[in-house]
Amino acid sequence: MENYITIKEDFETEELINKSRFITYLFKVENEEEAKGRIAEIKALHKTANHNCSAYTIGDQHQIQKANDDGEPSGTAGVPMLETLKKEDIHNVVAIVTRYFGGIKLGTGGLIRAYQSGVTEAIKAAGKVRIQNAILYEVTLNYDQTGRFEYDIADQPYEIVDQVYTDKVTYSIHVTAEDVASFESFVSETTQGQGQIKKEAELMLPFPLSI
Numbered sequence: 579m580e581n582y583i584t585i586k587e588d589f590e591t592e593e594l595i596n597k598s599r600f601i602t603y604l605f606k607v608e609n610e611e612e613a614k615g616r617i618a619e620i621k622a623l624h625k626t627a628n629h630n631c632s633a634y635t636i637g638d639q640h641q642i643q644k645a646n647d648d649g650e651p652s653g654t655a656g657v658p659m660l661e662t663l664k665k666e667d668i669h670n671v672v673a674i675v676t677r678y679f680g681g682i683k684l685g686t687g688g689l690i691r692a693y694q695s696g697v698t699e700a701i702k703a704a705g706k707v708r709i710q711n712a713i714l715y716e717v718t719l720n721y722d723q724t725g726r727f728e729y730d731i732a733d734q735p736y737e738i739v740d741q742v743y744t745d746k747v748t749y750s751i752h753v754t755a756e757d758v759a760s761f762e763s764f765v766s767e768t769t770q771g772q773g774q775i776k777k778e779a780e781l782m783l784p785f786p787l788s789i
Contacts, residue, residue, distance in 0.1 A: 582638040582669040583787070586705035593699075595692050597680025602696035604704055605672050607634065610642055613672040617646075620674045628679040631693060633660035634672035640664060650677075654689035662697040668706070673697045707784035711755035714739075714781055717765055718748045718774040730768050735785075736761055752783055 589604045603620055607613045613634040621630045629648045633656050636642040643664075645656030659673050675696050684692060719727055724747050731738065735757060740750035753761045765773045 580638040581708055581710045583667045583706055583708050584670050584784075585668060585701060586707045586784070589700050589704035591696070591700045591703060593696065594680075596682040596684060596688075598682065598684065598692075599676075599678040599680065600692055600696050601676040602700045603674040603676075604697070604700045605674075607636065607670055607672050610634075610636060610644075613644070616672050617674055620676060624676045624678075626678075627676045629655065629677040630674060631655035631659065631677070632672065632674045633657070633663060633697075635660065635663050635668070636670055638669060640669065650689060650693075651686060654686055655693045658690045658694045659697050662694050662701075666698070666701050666706075668701060670709075673700070706787055708787050709782050710785050712781045712783040712785075713753050713755060713758055714778040715751045715753055715761070716748055716776045716778050717751060718746050718776075719769060720746055720772070723769050723772065727765075727768050727773070730764075734761075734764060736764075750778070752781070754785060 584606055585604055588606060590601065592599065592601045594600075601624070605616045607616065613636065617630070617632045624630055629650050631646060631648045631650060633645040634643070643660060645660040647653070647655045655675065659675060663671060663673060675693055735754070737752040738749050739752055742748045762775060765775050
């Protein structure tokens with residue numbers, strides 16, 4: 579897959595609009611089966627709700643898109659939710675909005691705004707990350723090299739995820755695919771060519787969005 583943006587974590591939020599209770603859920607999913615499973619889960623949790631509307635988009639190019647109004651007037655819930663996910667450039671996420679009707683009709687415009695805002699605010703609260711192609715490296719150093727290495731790497735976009743201490747120190751480090759060349763140069767310069775470096779695996783990992 580190509581790099582794509584998704585939510586940082588699953589999220590749930592709730593608001594009251596003209597006495598109607600709207601509960602918005604966002605879940606990260608990898609495929610359509612997972613999305614359908616999450617929708618079924620929320621429907622089972624809220625059996626007495628008037629509506630459990632949903633939308634999901636899957637794939638780095640939004641290859642799979644689905645929306646469901648679940649009894650709301652056509653086009654007032656599922657599609658606005660889906661369009662919000664796409665406007666926010668969110669991928670591999672299912673959004674579900676549960677509504678408990680409070681007795682006051684919102685009208686077409688009111689419903690669209692309610693379902694859109696629920697998803698928009700949930701995305702803001704959940705946060706965004708970019709899923710990027712990355713490499714897991716192992717870098718092995720002598721103890722006398724670790725001080726400078728750890729000091730210098732703190733200012734770099736590389737993430738130390740583990741350290742193992744034996745007769746030497748071995749660091750496990752995540753590096754985005756686009757930073758591979760600069761990382762290998764960094765290790766060579768920082769250790770004066772003495773660091774042992776090895777590619778361990780290719781991964782798809784979340785990284786903070788550049789501001």
